[in-house]
Amino acid sequence: MTTTPVFAATDPVGLPPVRSILQKDEECAKPSKTVAEAKPWTRSAMDLGRSWRLSQGAGVLVAVVDTGVDQSAPALAGRVDAVGDAAKDCVGHGSFAAGLIAAAPRPGTGVVGIAPQARVLAVRGTDAKGYTSGGSLAGAIRTAADRGAKVIYVGRASVDERRALTEAVAYAMERDALVVAPAAPDIAPEDSESGQSDPTARPYFPAFVPQVLSVVDYGPGGGRPESAPDAFAPDLAAPGDSVVSVGPGGEGHFIGSGSSLAAASVAGAAALVRAHDPKLTAAQTADRLEHSAYPSDVPRLDLYAALSAVGGGSGPAAAGETGEDARVRLPESASPAPRNRALVIAAGSIGFLLLVAAAMVVVPRGRRRSWRVAGR
Known part of the structure; x- marks a missing residue:
């Protein structure tokens, strides 16, 4: 196992890229042999140091609807429950997204998830090689809601089964689960046969459903990929380019880019907000994240602002305040x-x-x- 202190996309040492889909005859992703030592750019971009003083996501279950999540990944060990065979992740994308959301700190690396104390529910939304359909995603969303997830991350964007996906989102909202999804598929040449890299601007689901937090990505320089399509106005932009996370098996790290990974960042942020203020509903959590965002062409996630907003909750540590007692109080005379x-x-x-x-x-x-x- 080697280590490297840097992990930008242009780094000559490099980390293996995470894939979103594999060809039918392709072998499963192999564990990375490289550990990224330094703190990623996303930690400062999201002001995680200050945000973690307010919340680390304890008590919140985040569903990862994707290619599965490897339960043996050391940074996720002991905090991943799986539905069916979702504990196996041949592709690696689901494990990578779960790491962005909830990876725990590990010795020798600065890579850590946004909500390192949250729990993960792995729900397969694809087949073993990453191929999916709107119907598969809809069923997975319903399953995640039934299992008690408070945040449901969907790692794919679909153009079919729109009604099924719309109804699945409504089902989740009725059970107080917030759905977060990429506004468009990730652009990846190696995925061309899957249809996942179609750059055509069109409404993608479930992101197009009004109750879903739709997300696009930006990178270390603040810009978005020129090839990213805009089919509609996304709700939020979040770090999603040149991001680093864990993969299936071992301590090594991978690198990736795309709106699906930005959506994972927002899912982690939602877990922090819901842990900090358990009284917020799914809709109120989405509203908090949107209205506290930094103004831009697409509002940019401002995690600390969402956590420290006036009227923000006191979290589990201040239990006992309910109803009107939980409102902002003026100091005594x-x-x-x-x-x-x-x-x-x-x-x-x-x-x-x-x-x-x-x-x-x-x-x-x-x-x-x-x-x-x-x-x-």
């Missing part, structure tokens, strides 16, 4: 004694200054008059 002392001191100071000013006028006049009374 202070004792008047310090204020009265301040007024006395201020009045004395003003009086002294007036005496000095008067002396400066009266004394010179008195000397000129030899201290005689005027008119004598």
